[in-house]
Amino acid sequence: MSNIGNETLVAPIQPWVKPRAKTLKNLFGPALVALVSFVIVLLTGFAGPDGWALLFFVGLLGLAIARTRNQDRVKRNNSLISIVIAGGATLAFAPWLSIFYSLVIKGFHGIYLGYFFRDMRITTPDDELNMGGVGHAIIGSAIMVLIATAITLPLGILSGVYLTEVRGRLTRMIRFVIQSMSGVPSIVAGLFIFTTFVDVTKQFSGLAGSLALSILMLPTVARTAEEVLKLVPEDLRAASYALGARQWRSSLMVVLPTVRSGLTTAAILGVARVIGETAPLILTAQSISSFKFNPFSGQIASIPMYIFALFQIGTEYSMARAWSGALVLMVIVFLLFVVARRLGNRVKR
Amino acid sequence: MSRIETELKTSKENGTTMNEMTTSGASTAVTERPLGLETRGVHAWFGSHHVLSDINLQFPERSVTGLIGPSGCGKSTFLRMLNRMHEFIPSAAMAGEVLMNGNDIYAPEIDAAAMRLKIGMVFQKPNPFPAMTIRENVLSGIKLANLKVSNHDDIVEKCLSRAGLWKEVKDRLDASGGSLSGGQQQRLCIARSLAVEPTILLMDEPCSALDPGSTLRIEETIHELAEKITVVIVTHNMQQASRVSNYCAFFLSDGGPGVLVEADATRKMFTNPTDTRTADYVQGKFG
Numbered sequence: 001m002s003n004i005g006n007e008t009l010v011a012p013i014q015p016w017v018k019p020r021a022k023t024l025k026n027l028f029g030p031a032l033v034a035l036v037s038f039v040i041v042l043l044t045g046f047a048g049p050d051g052w053a054l055l056f057f058v059g060l061l062g063l064a065i066a067r068t069r070n071q072d073r074v075k076r077n078n079s080l081i082s083i084v085i086a087g088g089a090t091l092a093f094a095p096w097l098s099i100f101y102s103l104v105i106k107g108f109h110g111i112y113l114g115y116f117f118r119d120m121r122i123t124t125p126d127d128e129l130n131m132g133g134v135g136h137a138i139i140g141s142a143i144m145v146l147i148a149t150a151i152t153l154p155l156g157i158l159s160g161v162y163l164t165e166v167r168g169r170l171t172r173m174i175r176f177v178i179q180s181m182s183g184v185p186s187i188v189a190g191l192f193i194f195t196t197f198v199d200v201t202k203q204f205s206g207l208a209g210s211l212a213l214s215i216l217m218l219p220t221v222a223r224t225a226e227e228v229l230k231l232v233p234e235d236l237r238a239a240s241y242a243l244g245a246r247q248w249r250s251s252l253m254v255v256l257p258t259v260r261s262g263l264t265t266a267a268i269l270g271v272a273r274v275i276g277e278t279a280p281l282i283l284t285a286q287s288i289s290s291f292k293f294n295p296f297s298g299q300i301a302s303i304p305m306y307i308f309a310l311f312q313i314g315t316e317y318s319m320a321r322a323w324s325g326a327l328v329l330m331v332i333v334f335l336l337f338v339v340a341r342r343l344g345n346r347v348k349r
Numbered sequence: 350m351s352r353i354e355t356e357l358k359t360s361k362e363n364g365t366t367m368n369e370m371t372t373s374g375a376s377t378a379v380t381e382r383p384l385g386l387e388t389r390g391v392h393a394w395f396g397s398h399h400v401l402s403d404i405n406l407q408f409p410e411r412s413v414t415g416l417i418g419p420s421g422c423g424k425s426t427f428l429r430m431l432n433r434m435h436e437f438i439p440s441a442a443m444a445g446e447v448l449m450n451g452n453d454i455y456a457p458e459i460d461a462a463a464m465r466l467k468i469g470m471v472f473q474k475p476n477p478f479p480a481m482t483i484r485e486n487v488l489s490g491i492k493l494a495n496l497k498v499s500n501h502d503d504i505v506e507k508c509l510s511r512a513g514l515w516k517e518v519k520d521r522l523d524a525s526g527g528s529l530s531g532g533q534q535q536r537l538c539i540a541r542s543l544a545v546e547p548t549i550l551l552m553d554e555p556c557s558a559l560d561p562g563s564t565l566r567i568e569e570t571i572h573e574l575a576e577k578i579t580v581v582i583v584t585h586n587m588q589q590a591s592r593v594s595n596y597c598a599f600f601l602s603d604g605g606p607g608v609l610v611e612a613d614a615t616r617k618m619f620t621n622p623t624d625t626r627t628a629d630y631v632q633g634k635f636g
Contacts, residue, residue, distance in 0.1 A: 235476040239538070242434060244466035244545060245493035253493055257480035 029067070033059035057087050103327045110324030119301075121290035125310055125318035134325050136291040137306035140206065143295050144285060144302060145271050147210035152217045153267050157256070160225030160266075165237075165251045175226075182219035189215040190280035198284055206295025209285030209302065213274040221270040228262030229255065261343045268340040272333050278304035303329045382409035384448075385549055385579030386431060386468075391445035392606070393426050393435065400426055402606035404445070406598055408549075413571060413580045415594030415615065417587070419635070422600040423607030424583050428551050431581065432468035433461045449549070466494055469547035473554045475534035477526030477541070483509075484522040486537055490545040504544055512540035513570045532563020539570060550574060552582040556589065568593050587631055591619050599627045 037055035041048070060083050068076040115133040123132030159178065163171055193212040198204060232255050240250040256263070281287075287305035292298070303325055310322035386408040393401035401423040408414050416424040429435045431447055433454060446453045454464050477486050487505045491498050498504065505522065509515040514536040518529070526537055535555055542550060552571070556564040571593050574580055584590050590597055597619075598612035611624045622628045629635055 233476070235472060235474060236478060238434060238437070239472065239476045239478070239541075240489070240493055241437065241462075242432065242465055242470035242472075243490035243493050243541065244462050244464075245490075246462050249493050249495070253489070254478055254480075258478070260480065 029063050030060060033063055057083075100330065103323065103330055106320070106323040107327030108324070110320045111327070115324065116328075119290045120306075125313050125321060126315050127317065129317060129320055132321070134303065134306060134321075134328055136289070137301040137303045137325065138328070139291060139293065140285070140301035141275060141303045143293070144206050144209045144213060144281075144300065145275055147207065147295060148213040148217055148274060149267055149271060151210065151214045152221050152270055153263075156218055156221030156225050156266060156270070157263060159222045160229050161251055161256070163222075163226045164229040164232075165247065165255060178219050178222045181215070182223070184215065185279075186212075186216055186277050187279040187283075189213075190283040193280070194283040203297060204284060204286040204299045205297055206285055206292075206300040209281050209300065210295065212280035212284045213277060216277060216280065217270040217274045220273045221266050224266035224269050225263060228259045228266065231262070232258050265340045265344040268336050268343070272336040272340070275333060275336075276304055276329055278308050281305050282308075303332075382412065384408065385410040385412075386581070387448040388427075388431070389446040389448065391427070391430060391447065392443060393423065393430060394440075394442040395438065396440040399606040400602075401430075402608050404609050406609060406612055408579055408581055409596065410579050411575060411577065412595040413575045413582060413593055414596045414598065415590040416581065416583045416598050416600060417585075417590050417630070418600035418607070418610075419602075419630070420585070421607075422602040424600045425553055427600070427607075428553055428581060428583050429470075431549075431551055432465050432470055434470065436461075462494070466490075466545050467547055468549045468551060469542035469545065471535070471538050471542055471550065471552045471555045474558055475531055475538055477529070477534050477537050479525065479527045481526060482523045483518050483526055483529070483537060486526045487540050487544050490541060494545060496545065508540040508543045509537075511543055511570070511573065512536040513566055513573075514540055530563070532559045532566065535559060535563065535567060536570065539567070539574075543574075547578065549579045549581070552580065554583050554585060557585065564589070587619075587633065591615060599624075599630060601626060601630070 034056055037052050037059055040055055041052045061080060064079040064083055065076065068079055110129045112130055114130070115135075116138065117135045118131075118133030119136035120132045121136075159174060162168060163175060189212045192215065193208050197208045197211055201208070236254055236258060237250060240254045241247075245254070281302055281304065285302060285305070286299035287309055288299045288301050290301075292300050307322045307325040307329070310318040310325065384407050388404055388406050391401065391404040392399070404427060416428060418424050426435065430443060435441050435443060443455070447455060449464070449467065452459070454461075454468075478489055481489060484505050485492075487508050488501055490496075491501075491504070506515060506519075509518060514533060517533060518524075518537075521528075526534065529537060535558075539550075539555075556567055559567070568589065571580055571582065575595070582593065584593075594615045596612065597615045599610045599618065599622075600607050601610045602608070611618065611622060611627045613622070618627060619631050622631065
């Protein structure tokens with residue numbers, strides 16, 4: 001135990017971390033390339049940000065070649081390919097960033113506190129942006145998605161249980177049906193509910209919208225449920241059978257509670273999948289401009305239909321309102337995915 | 350250790366009354382004790398692969414029987430056939446009879462789930478239910494089998510005490526079962542099996558994933574259990590077999606299906622076995 005007094009003599013270091021000065025020096029080259037590209041864009045007719053990005057990319061490649069001029073081919077290829085891969089990743093990320101950027105830029109004008117609580121009953125689309133709001137559409141979407149979840153979640157979990165626990169004779173067929181259901185075009189789901197439900201009840205309704213959304217939601221929920229149920233160790237099923245459990249009790253009391261958070265993730269992913277659907281709602285729930293809480297009779301508002309209707313009008317203020325609605329929708333979906341990821345990570349641990 | 354020595358002495362006394370053991374074929378009367386379990390002409394297959402051939406073995410009541418043999422000789426498969434866990438493997442098939450109180454557990458009128466209440470099992474890897482607390486884990490068998498029992502607290506205390514875990518966990522019964530150490534988890538699994546009051550407990554290498562301290566603790570638990578119930582334990586560890594078991598059965602496969610080479614009192618198996626292959630195995634010459 002002679003080390004006890006010596007603790008301060010050895011300073012902890014992290015030899016795998018590059019020193020700060022060297023990192024800064026490495027950044028100098030790319031920064032220069034960025035500046036040169038900017039100047040070229042300013043002086044010549046090269047087009048805006050796209051041209052700058054292209055010049056920057058080519059410049060980086062040139063810089064890498066210049067830096068590795070005295071080194072062997074393997075090192076040169078390594079640095080070139082690193083740049084190409086990083087460029088590809090940025091390119092893949094660009095559309096998302098661009099969408100989010102335009103939504104914020106174009107959508108934030110219309111957002112004020114009342115936007116979330118008011119409807120468009122006494123406000124026309126061309127009124128000032130500090131009047132009216134998207135509240136009725138948020139409520140309508142929430143009601144329809146809640147009903148759709150209430151229909152889909154039990155069915156999705158049951159089919160997941162059938163595919164992983166019961167493993168009956170229909171397993172392959174059911175898996176095939178679920179897979180092909182995820183390929184059903186959303187307008188077809190709307191048409192199907194229109195002919196089988198709206199035509200029969202003689203009216204548009206929130207319930208009809210929920211049914212159409214359920215058709216689109218079921219494959220997502222069922223497949224996610226199946227995936228999380230597959231993660232349950234076979235040990236646990238064996239243990240419960242060895243305790244004298246019958247299969248359904250084992251599934252209900254051991255397997256399903258074990259993946260509770262995974263099943264929540266399945267539900268959230270399903271909600272995120274359908275909350276932005278417009279096509280199935282055109283033929284089922286339609287749209288109105290005021291608050292409505294009764295899903296069983298008559299048209300009901302929803303965020304995607306709100307956006308769609310305002311874009312069709314096409315005036316300056318209506319467009320601004322539509323962009324704000326789109327921003328609200330995007331943020332809701334984004335938050336849902338964040339929650340789903342959090343819960344999903346917990347199940348893997 | 351004194352308890353272990355007493356147990357071994359008991360089996361020594363039993364050993365003197367024993368008949369000579371035969372290899373496969375004729376069933377062997379090992380003892381005058383009543384039988385907890387008996388197998389007659391048991392075979393096992395996975396698909397077309399014949400893994401066990403003609404096993405005739407008797408398990409006396411309130412004793413510990415160790416199943417020993419090298420890897421791949423079919424002893425775990427044999428153990429899983431004793432409470433019909435074998436049948437959960439889709440390609441599995443079997444032949445023969447497994448008799449509990451003279452009734453074949455594979456008979457068509459037998460309810461497998463109800464039968465498993467009487468023949469419990471502890472697995473190689475500790476597998477407490479992660480979504481349940483320690484208390485819920487102990488009571489899970491009662492809940493899963495839908496038994497009507499009122500004195501839950503007494504059962505929890507009794508089973509955890511019998512598994513040698515009560516003192517360590519009595520203040521945190523509502524903690525998750527996964528928060529325990531590996532050895533504690535395995536004792537929790539034993540307590541869980543005991544809560545439905547089985548008459549027979551099958552253990553599939555229960556200590557292979559554990560440290561020596563936990564192993565010793567579980568071996569003590571096995572000795573205490575054997576005063577009330579019949580224990581069948583698969584083990585790779587010769588020393589463990591000689592420490593915990595009253596009787597031993599040696600399985601071997603020469604590439605074909607596994608066979609029962611010899612079964613007898615543990616003391617005789619380790620000091621004066623009939624078959625030379627048994628002698629070679631227990632002395633560590635192969636396996």
